Amino acid sequence: MAVQEEEGCLSQGFALIGVITVAYLAITQGWRILCGFRAHFLSHWWKPNLSQYGTWAVVTGATDGIGKSYAEELARRGFDIVLISRNVEKLQRVAEGIEQKSGRKTKIIQADFTGDVGIYTPIEEGLKGLDIGILVNNVGMTYSDNAARFLDVPNVKKRVIEVINCNVMSVLHMTNIVLPDMLKKKKGLIINIASEAGTLPYPMIAVYSSTKVFVDYFSRCLQTEYSSQGIRVQSVLPLLVSTNMTFGIKSNIFVKSSDSFAYDALNTVGVTTRTHGCLSHDLQHFFVHLFITDFILSSSATNFFILRATKALEKMGTMKKD
Template sequence: MEAKADYTQAFVLFGKVVAIYLVLSQGWKLIRGIRNHILSGWFQTDLKQYGRWAVVTGASDGIGKSYARELAKRGLDVVLISRTLEKLKNVASEIEQKYGRKTKIIQADFTRGSEMYESIENNLKGMEIGILVNNVGMILSKHPERFLNIPNINKAITDTINCNILSVLQMTRIVLPQMIERNKGLIINISSEAGNHPFPLLIVYSATKVFVDFFSRGLHIEYQSKGITVQCVMPLSVSTAMTSNIKTNIFVKSADDFAREALNTVGYTNRTSGCFSHSLQSYALDLIPKPVFSMTTVTDLFENLVNKQKKKEK
């Protein structure tokens, strides 16, 4: 009888310890969420402290354009890099007129290989670059597809690796040395929530975003003692050309709102969903047991939905 009582007491004690752990860990997450997404809006980090110029890849549209505008609004001159000259010129003149900041545009296609970086490097020589936003990114096909169904797969693989991975490595290689010399710098790498879980039908894109996340976390550890901050931003849905300009709502952010909120988190967290709404959604997704993401039925269901959408569009 005594042994049974001891067991019961041990179970009760264990239950209490688990309950206290859960309350404390979730409470801590809540406090960090409030700090990163609410207090950060009131007490913003001065981004000018990192240096005069910000460089943004994929800056002529979507999230990159909004980052470029918001950085200019916060007092930085901005280098805009992407493919379409006309779009770059429009963003540059808007920034100069509205915020009175200097701009420089560099036309480049990041799907090309290493040889294109010599010209970018020459263009950026001698500039005091305080902030690098590695934003450019692409998905492989218009619709989510199983790996072998990706149209023009051979080219799509190379383009995506070059655009989503090589660009992050090469731009960091170019910009980091002068940051280290000045003992100051901020590198913001745009990953995705798709890099947090395996995302069937988007697996290559999702895997490139895991790379961005791991690279950012490791780079931060390697160079934080040299005054460098590396932040990885992992958004959910933002209304841009990539998401067919989906309507904004409490789940889907506009690019401008997203960039503003995400820049507020600088100095508060080095790994973030970027905004309050996306952090809550990411938290909810984390509560789903991991095996659910691996269920073939979930993938089949998703594929059916995609096929229905494709039929509608025909």
């Protein structure tokens, strides 16, 4: 009799645990769906009032891809734009295009973010006196044209320093330049472009993946530290976007064009401080994390797959250019 009672108690206990687990999953996933609906559907009808932050938007890595698209979209939404990148000719071309299409003012600053801390002195001088409302820390780079094991990266010692300077130090130094004035007026928006590659360990792009973890965590910490003082910090974690970094792969239901991505991502400002930018990427992130684990990513088969997938992307990009 005692044994039966004990078994009955155990059965009830396990049943209770099951109910609690199902309820927890239902609540968390329901909340996630609700947040996604708010971020990707309602935001298209009630766009954020970005003009509240200031007159100028600063965009790093602004001559190509996501950075260029952010700059153009912010200009369409009424901002004057500071474009910062290393190629003067591209800077001038993008600036002229923005002025012609939107009628907004532009300013260009040439800087190679793979360099040392000395590059930030002229940047700081160039930004003085501007009412900067938005900073988009977009500039970033991989350390190899193809996925590769760490020691197989050409000139790895030099390349790693360049990647860290570009992907990590740029975020810190640019934030250090603009944040004090934002705090004085108690308003400002900092958008940091991280990556889906920073949400799980991605072998074959190890350093890039690691730097994007930093960008995401730094953004989330900064949001907590300064949100009470009128500063909003958003971490954006895109998946595949059709840019030079993805070999110009053609946009489709899974791969967003940079213009479409920037439009969707900016609509999430004020709705969420951490976003994958668009509905397609949010759904892909959900399924990636549902089926892919650290164990799978650490397998040799995965390494092989990543190498093959990268080569396929490169080939698709080359075919498109041809």
